Amino acid sequence: MIRAKPAVEALDPYRAPLEGRRSKLRLDFNENTLGPSPRVLQAISKLGTTDIAAYPEYAGLAAAYAGELGLTAAQVAAFNGVDAAIRAVFDAFGDAGATFLTTMPTFGYYRPCADLQGMCTHAIPYGEGLAFPSEAFASALAGTPRLAFICNPNNPTGTLIPAGELLSLARRAPETLVVVDELYADYTGVSVLPEALALSNVVVLRSLSKSYGLAGLRIGFAVAPPELLDRLTRVVGPYDINSVAVAAAREALADRDYRDKYVQEVAAAKAWTVKALRERGQRVHADGGNYVLVWPDRPLSWVVARLAEHGVLVRSMEGKPLIGDSFRLTIGTCEQMAEFLTRFDSAIAEPPS
Numbered sequence: 549m550i551r552a553k554p555a556v557e558a559l560d561p562y563r564a565p566l567e568g569r570r571s572k573l574r575l576d577f578n579e580n581t582l583g584p585s586p587r588v589l590q591a592i593s594k595l596g597t598t599d600i601a602a603y604p605e606y607a608g609l610a611a612a613y614a615g616e617l618g619l620t621a622a623q624v625a626a627f628n629g630v631d632a633a634i635r636a637v638f639d640a641f642g643d644a645g646a647t648f649l650t651t652m653p654t655f656g657y658y659r660p661c662a663d664l665q666g667m668c669t670h671a672i673p674y675g676e677g678l679a680f681p682s683e684a685f686a687s688a689l690a691g692t693p694r695l696a697f698i699c700n701p702n703n704p705t706g707t708l709i710p711a712g713e714l715l716s717l718a719r720r721a722p723e724t725l726v727v728v729d730e731l732y733a734d735y736t737g738v739s740v741l742p743e744a745l746a747l748s749n750v751v752v753l754r755s756l757s758k759s760y761g762l763a764g765l766r767i768g769f770a771v772a773p774p775e776l777l778d779r780l781t782r783v784v785g786p787y788d789i790n791s792v793a794v795a796a797a798r799e800a801l802a803d804r805d806y807r808d809k810y811v812q813e814v815a816a817a818k819a820w821t822v823k824a825l826r827e828r829g830q831r832v833h834a835d836g837g838n839y840v841l842v843w844p845d846r847p848l849s850w851v852v853a854r855l856a857e858h859g860v861l862v863r864s865m866e867g868k869p870l871i872g873d874s875f876r877l878t879i880g881t882c883e884q885m886a887e888f889l890t891r892f893d894s895a896i897a898e899p900p901s
């Protein structure tokens with residue numbers, strides 16, 4: 549076999565178990581568990597053969613998302629999911645040998661992207677109570693890393709940093725490209741936007757995967773000053789986003805009420821689930837986002853396997869620093885979480901042999 553580039557041969561890739569999930573209660577990937585606005589399927593069903601045969605057209609897509617944020621279209625660029633935007637950041641700015649600063653544990657796709665570029669990763673662990681390591685991060689930033697990623701709220705810990713603190717970190721590091729991954733900001737209402745746009749070194753990432761329920765169609769956005777977006781869009785293909793996703797995104801964004809109702813429902817379901825789990829003696833860490841961490845009072849792998857036997861998927865955090873004995877539980881609707889609790893109770897009723 550012809551060997552790939554050394555960085556690819558050495559890569560520990562991001563692999564998610566994505567097959568065979570659809571018939572289960574999917575509480576493992578922080579998706580919207582109800583699906584998008586019904587208007588999205590209607591819009592897709594109206595597409596004709598020309599929409600399929602012709603290359604996609606993107607007019608109005610960035611403007612639609614910019615409108616939601618009160619920004620201009622020039623400050624927003626669309627990508628084939630935020631994963632593609634993350635990849636573009638590293639492709640455009642990730643010099644080999646330069647430092648990539650981040651936290652740990654955090655979203656698993658940053659690290660392989662940095663490794664592919666031959667960057668040196670400096671990952672600072674969260675502190676007591678999974679608090680953001682403010683001082684250590686600030687002093688690492690003072691060393692002028694090339695790139696710094698902060699996920700806010702962090703996936704999987706939920707750690708939420710006030711926008712003002714992030715902005716002041718970014719202001720103090722004008723030579724570092726600071727990327728704020730706000731994938732779950734719809735659930736927290738905390739964002740560095742629009743203030744971050746006054747800084748020439750900040751890129752904010754947002755997605756329609758989670759609150760809008762479009763994960764299967766892959767639409768994400770980078771929000772930044774136009775000069776930075778120009779560099780990011782130079783490194784992606786001209787038609788990376790397909791026409792079905794564009795039609796779906798436009799319609800989803802036109803029905804913001806649907807998203808708002810879902811977000812409200814998740815907030816109620818989250819409070820209820822956390823209380824119910826704690827009443828059962830389970831340790832729970834709940835901060836920002838449509839997910840919580842649960843440390844079950846039985847062996848983790850046994851609980852995760854038993855839940856799967858009962859048709860419930862959760863994401864084991866085994867092997868992750870600081871949270872290796874927990875699983876991440878996505879919060880869905882109140883009805884789905886009541887169903888989760890019923891199945892959780894039966895799954896762990898028999899003690900492990």
Ligand SMILES: Cc1ncc(COP(=O)(O)O)c(C=O)c1O
Pocket residue numbers: 577578628629630631632655699703729731754755756757763766767768
């Ligand atoms: C923190 C974070 N960033 C980025 C992504 C990727 O999002 P998208 O579905 O838009 O590619 C995810 C998906 O789980 C995530 O949790």
